[in-house]
Amino acid sequence: MMGTGTPTVSTEGLSAANAILKKVGREPYVYKCGLKDYVRLVSKPFQSEQLFDIYPAEDQVIMREALRCRLCERPSCAGREEADIRGIMRRTAVGNFAGARKRPLPADAEVLLQFEKRCIMALEGGQPVAIRKVASFLAGNTI
Numbered sequence: 001m002m003g004t005g006t007p008t009v010s011t012e013g014l015s016a017a018n019a020i021l022k023k024v025g026r027e028p029y030v031y032k033c034g035l036k037d038y039v040r041l042v043s044k045p046f047q048s049e050q051l052f053d054i055y056p057a058e059d060q061v062i063m064r065e066a067l068r069c070r071l072c073e074r075p076s077c078a079g080r081e082e083a084d085i086r087g088i089m090r091r092t093a094v095g096n097f098a099g100a101r102k103r104p105l106p107a108d109a110e111v112l113l114q115f116e117k118r119c120i121m122a123l124e125g126g127q128p129v130a131i132r133k134v135a136s137f138l139a140g141n142t143i
């Protein structure tokens with residue numbers, strides 16, 4: 001179980017998780033003294049530059065790039081391909097690289113280039129999300 005955001009949101013997440021556990025007949029999650037604390041409290045004022053500061057520099061570059069993705073309702077980037085670019089960017093932006101790697105991506109660099117050319121940000125005349133760079137990172141290549 002992972003919660004992000006305010007403690008209230010995390011608590012709500014735990015309640016939702018426990019409701020599901022109860023529904024499927026499993027024991028609810030109960031905090032026990034000594035359990036590893038995964039909640040990271042940050043000092044105020046929290047600046048956007050601090051967002052990824054617990055990650056290695058190389059990961060931060062990729063996460064910031066993925067965060068540029070607008071998570072379009074109807075992504076123009078993938079065209080007729082089945083690739084879930086939006087889902088990959090969403091997972092990558094929060095450091096869920098393992099989850100992002102489970103979403104299949106074409107290995108063909110030309111196909112990935114076409115994704116970038118069709119990115120809404122490129123179609124608007126701006127800099128597209130660097131899909132090839134993120135894909136390369138997820139494939140285990142150095143950036």
Ligand code: SF4
Pocket residue numbers: 068069070071072075076077078085086089118119120121129131
């Ligand atoms: S079109 Fe661009 S901004 Fe939209 S989901 Fe695809 S990569 Fe992200």
